Amino acid sequence: MKTLVVLTGPTGVGKTELSLRIAEALGSPVLSCDSRQIFREMSIGTAAPTPDQLKRVKHYFIASKSIHEPYSAAKFEMEALALLDSLFISHDTVLMTGGSMMYIDAVCKGIDDMPDVDPVIRKVLSDLYHEKGLEPLLQELQRLDPVYFEQVDRKNPKRVIHGLEMCRMTGLPFSSFRKATAKERPFRILKFCLNRDRQELYDHIDCRVDEMMLQGLEKEARGLYPYRNLNALNTVGYKEMFDYFDGASSLEQAVTALKFNTHKYARKQLTWFRRDSEYHWFHPEKADVLQKMFFLL
Numbered sequence: 513m514k515t516l517v518v519l520t521g522p523t524g525v526g527k528t529e530l531s532l533r534i535a536e537a538l539g540s541p542v543l544s545c546d547s548r549q550i551f552r553e554m555s556i557g558t559a560a561p562t563p564d565q566l567k568r569v570k571h572y573f574i575a576s577k578s579i580h581e582p583y584s585a586a587k588f589e590m591e592a593l594a595l596l597d598s599l600f601i602s603h604d605t606v607l608m609t610g611g612s613m614m615y616i617d618a619v620c621k622g623i624d625d626m627p628d629v630d631p632v633i634r635k636v637l638s639d640l641y642h643e644k645g646l647e648p649l650l651q652e653l654q655r656l657d658p659v660y661f662e663q664v665d666r667k668n669p670k671r672v673i674h675g676l677e678m679c680r681m682t683g684l685p686f687s688s689f690r691k692a693t694a695k696e697r698p699f700r701i702l703k704f705c706l707n708r709d710r711q712e713l714y715d716h717i718d719c720r721v722d723e724m725m726l727q728g729l730e731k732e733a734r735g736l737y738p739y740r741n742l743n744a745l746n747t748v749g750y751k752e753m754f755d756y757f758d759g760a761s762s763l764e765q766a767v768t769a770l771k772f773n774t775h776k777y778a779r780k781q782l783t784w785f786r787r788d789s790e791y792h793w794f795h796p797e798k799a800d801v802l803q804k805m806f807f808l809l
Contacts, residue, residue, distance in 0.1 A: 513699065513700045514600040514603075514604060514605070514606075514698075514699040514700065515604065515605045515606075515699060515700040515701070515702055515809065516596065516605075516606055516608060516619070516620075516697075516699050516700070516701050516702070517534070517538070517540075517605060517606070517607045517608070517702050517704070517809070518545075518608050518609070518616060518620065518701060518702065518703045518704065519531050519534065519607060519608070519609040519704050519706070520545075520609065520610065520611055520616055520703070520704070520705050520706070520785065520791075521611060521705050521706030521707055521781075521785070521796070522611060522706075522707065522713060522777075522778035522779075522781040522782050522785075523559075523611050523717065523774060523777060523778050523781065524559075524713065524716045524717035524720050524774065524778065525706045525707060525708055525713060525716065525778075525796060526706060526708075526716065526796035526797065527609055527610070527611065527706060527796070528559075528561055528565065528609075529565075529796075530706065530796045530801070531607060531609040532565060532568050532569055533802060534607055534802065534805065535569040535607045536568065536569060537802065537806070538603075538605050538607060539603070540569075540603055540605055540606050540607045541569060541570040541571065541572060541599065541603075541606065541607070542569050542570070542571045542572070542607050542608070542609055543571075543572050543573060543592060543595065543596075543606065543607065543608040543609070544571060544572065544573040544574050544608075544609065544610050545573070545588070545592075545608050545609065545610035545611075545612055545615040545616050545619065546558065546560075546573075546574075546610035546611060546612050546615070547583075547585070547588075547610075547612040547614070547615055548612075548744070548747055549561075549573075549574055549575070549610070550573050550574065550575070550576055550577050550583065550588075551575070551577055551578065551579045551583075551744050552575035552576070552577065552578060553578065553579050553732075553735075553736060554579065554732070554736070554744070554745075554750070555575065555732070556724055556727050556728055556729045556732045557724060557729050557732060557733065557747075557749035557750055557753075558749070559720060559724065560574060560575065561574060572595060573588070573591075573592070579736070579739060579742050579744040579745060580739075580742070582743070583744070585612075585614040585615050585617075585618040585623055586618065586623055588615050588618055588619070589618035589619055589622065589623060592608070592618075592619050593619065596619075596699070600699065605809065611781055613781060613784045613785070620694075620697070620701050620703070621694040621695060622694065622695030624689050629674075629677045629678070629681065630677070630681050633677050633680050633681055634673075634677055637649065637673045637676055637677060637680075638673065641669055641673060646666075646667075646669055646672060649669075649672050649673065649676055650666055650672060652676060652679075653672055653675055653676050653679070656676070656679040656680075656685065657675060657679055657685035657686050657687050659685060659687040660675045660685065660686045660687040661675075663687070670743065670746060674686075701790075702792075702808060702809065703788070703790045703791045703792065704791065704792050704793075704794060704805055705785045705791040705792070705793050705794070706793075706794055706795070706796045707782065707793055707794075707795065708795060708796070713778060714775050714778075717771060717774050717775060717778065718771050721767065721770055721771050721774065722767075724749070725767060729749070729753065730753060730763070733749075733750050733753035733754065733757070734753075734757065736750060737753075737754060737757055740754050748770065748773045748774055748777055749770060749774070751773075752766045752767075752769045752770040752773065753766055753770075755769070792805075792808060
């Protein structure tokens with residue numbers, strides 16, 4: 513049976529280099545499931561594979577979209593499944609790697625079918641948020657969909673606004689669309705998750721942030737600053753730089769915040785992955801890691 517190998521783990525854990533070794537051993541291309549590396553304008557702040565790494569193995573969904581193109585996990589599900597249909601003609605095993613939890617689940621489990629959001633409603637809610645803050649949106653969400661209100665991260669404007677978009681557009685609670693029923697896939701899925709000791713992971717993250725700064729993250733972020741309200745740029749690595757450009761922090765404070773927020777995001781990823789009992793866990797630098805992975809194939 514055709515097999516999709518999923519290699520994931522928290523940001524900064526060391527997925528890229530190991531994914532190249534696995535792909536080379538399998539003779540497989542790499543499907544990236546990173547929701548930010550897909551944007552061509554954001555290579556430094558997302559730690560996208562280098563040109564030399566991209567030469568080693570064929571990659572898909574790296575720098576293939578623009579920040580000006582709306583993109584979502586639902587679109588990724590559709591495009592990735594279509595690509596897998598094609599790749600499985602000539603490959604028995606294909607590798608997908610990245611750390612975007614929703615993108616991984618979209619391919620492995622599917623996401624609920626939902627109508628496209630009306631851009632007028634999206635703009636109205638976005639304007640309301642920027643004018644009056646999150647509180648009035650939370651009050652409306654609690655009234656229209658108390659179930660989702662209890663589940664959503666109430667400090668995340670994107671999640672709150674999306675729930676309200678669906679409520680206003682359909683007249684139904686957003687939670688009524690969220691069935692969370694896994695879809696059957698016509699291929700086997702084998703999941704690997706990488707991890708390190710907590711302090712070791714944080715040290716790796718901090719070193720990577722320092723390297724990003726040396727590579728020119730500040731310059732990259734300055735070029736993207738005029739588009740800061742785009743959804744693609746609502747992410748760690750750029751928000752901290754934008755605060756610095758706004759005068760809300762010094763550069764040193766921005767870098768410290770970037771490291772802290774990346775640690776926080778890594779913990780969130782690990783919490784998400786640990787809920788899934790299908791993952792096999794590995795340290796990325798153990799000598800026998802490849803041998804143990806291939807034993808499970």
